[in-house]
Amino acid sequence: MKQRPELVNATQEELDEILALTKKTLPPKQYQLLEGVLGMVNKSPDGADLLSSAVPPMPPTHAPHVG
Numbered sequence: 490m491k492q493r494p495e496l497v498n499a500t501q502e503e504l505d506e507i508l509a510l511t512k513k514t515l516p517p518k519q520y521q522l523l524e525g526v527l528g529m530v531n532k533s534p535d536g537a538d539l540l541s542s543a544v545p546p547m548p549p550t551h552a553p554h555v556g
Contacts, residue, residue: 504528 504527512520 492543508520508524508527515523
């Protein structure tokens with residue numbers, strides 16, 4: 490069974506830096522995929538910021554154990 494990835498926090502600035510560093514090393518198709526995942530994390534479809542730096546990130550939620 491695959492282990493779920495650990496959730497981490499990153500600022501949009503940190504994500505933009507990752508995109509800038511990888512742009513020249515990834516083929517265009519893979520870069521566009523990465524940009525789609527990282528580039529719009531905190532943006533609405535019109536490009537407006539969704540998260541304010543004054544708002545702390547919410548902790549991950551876990552489904553109750555059913556067994």
